[in-house]
Amino acid sequence: MNKVQEILSKLIGFDTVSRHSNLALIDYIIDYLNAYDIRSHLVYNTDKSKANLYATIGPNVAGGIVLSGHTDVVPIDDQDWDSDPFEMIEKDGRYYGRGTCDMKGFVAICLAYVPEMLAANLKRPIHFCFSYDEEIGCVGAVNMVNEIVTALPPIEAVIVGEPTDMKVANLHKSCNILTTKITGVEAHSSKINLGVSANFAAAKLINFLSNMLDEFKLNPQHELTELSPNYSTLNVGLLQGGTAQNIMPKLAEFSTDIRTVPKDDVDKYTKQYEDFAKQVEANMQKDDPLCKIEVIRGNSVPGLSPELNGKAEALALNLTSENDVIAVSYGTEAGLFQKAGYSTIVCGPGSIDQAHKPNEFIEISQLELGALFIEKLIRRSAS
Ligand SMILES: [Zn+2]
Known part of the structure; x- marks a missing residue:
């Protein structure tokens, strides 16, 4: 958990409110992945002030799993915070800061487990897809999703790590x-x-x-x-x-x-x-x-529709040991991935109740559940 904490703290320190550039944060991820010899692919917006990033860990073969997250956060304007929103603090078993829950926590877990992914000798890859401008209507990810359809080998499932308390959501409205x-x-x-x-x-x-x-x-x-x-x-x-x-x-x-x-x-x-x-x-x-x-x-x-015998749903239920699926009331990038032909679900740490609010936080226990999910995914991808 120390590594998740360290990375999350770094990610929170970048003010990536959607109206600002996210490139400083993206540079941080590029450098981090570079240190493990993992190449980042960027998909920019038109004026190159923001970028999506995707990267592949493991062999570049079919059957990979996409872990999807957004790097932007909602504004803090007119919100009364007890601490600096862009400086993560730990208190009462929680991490506070803008984006801890929605959804840099999930991104931090993905990054923190890169060494384990590399050590595991993956048979099938794990892909990261990190977007910008999700919070203003999922506009950033569109070009990245279009690009990975041809740039990446066929994918088994997409996990969008928006906060669901690690429940498996297979449905939201358009x-x-x-x-x-x-x-x-x-x-x-x-x-x-x-x-x-x-x-x-x-x-x-x-x-x-x-x-x-x-x-x-x-x-x-x-x-x-x-x-x-x-x-x-x-x-x-x-x-x-x-x-x-x-x-x-x-x-x-x-x-x-x-x-x-x-x-x-x-x-x-x-x-x-x-x-x-x-x-x-x-x-x-x-x-x-x-x-x-x-x-x-x-x-x-686009909405996310329940899939008949969906691979992503089966995978996520297995990895979370949950029996039932849920619906979420908010829109996510999951609909974009599904529309592009990928089996997709939403499953991530933290509660949407804490998202977008002053004093946003994530329970450390939720990050631990998220980490367990990734550990199991690594074992599965290595077998
Ligand atoms: Zn979100």
Whole structure:
């Protein structure tokens, strides 16, 4: 555990809040792996200010296991911390610091066990895939996943080490962001015949979304008992429109997220909404042709679906000695790996209850369970 502690403490010291570069942390990992003659492959973002890193330990053959983690953390803005978030401290059997739980703890375990991996004479490889920008919608990993599909030999399973208390999660919803921008025509509120209200159009669109949510509630995916709620959801989280009480608003804008269960096709529902927006726009344009409604599809994180006889699930249940799978309420990069054709589950140390909060911590006992998982994986990969 000393080595995990030492590495985790280093990782916490890098301020890798998603809006910053993660390259200092990536350089640290490159140097660390270099010392063991392990080559790092980098997949950069467009301005080369951030990078994913993947690396292979053991023979470059088929049947490897991917251990996946993200290097970025959520911001500390407006959070009241009792200690420096970027300096790890140990207290009461816990390590405190931003990212201890989500999810540098898992990354630290992976790195700490490199010497054991090398000593074990692996028959099949263990691959590390460490990403950036997970916390802003799993955008960093996309290019890395695309690259490893051709760059790495066939992979048996992907373990995404997000905090699950070392339970095995085979399911989470997709998350899809939409932004709706409405342009009407401004007029004094006593002269409604001269204007077109963007807010009234927004109300119609939001009512449509509200009805869609009612429909989702009536169609739960019953077999997904571990998922709560077990139906698709949507939310209008931010709504802005107008400038003054006595002015018909010219501009309105709102953002929506749609989170779907596996049986619901998010494209179908998005298309229904876009079609309805076209109707509302056409009605507005009867009053003034300058009126416009734009529905902008934003980031989309694919869901993770339970696999029939999934290899990753069987492997993780075996390594954790758990009997049952769980669902998680948050999105992860697991959906990206699964969409690329890999058998994938989520399983990692720490509780999501501590993630993203001030005084984030991970129980040392959770790191020990995570380490045990990796030890068993090493033995399995060596036999
Ligand atoms: Zn995370």
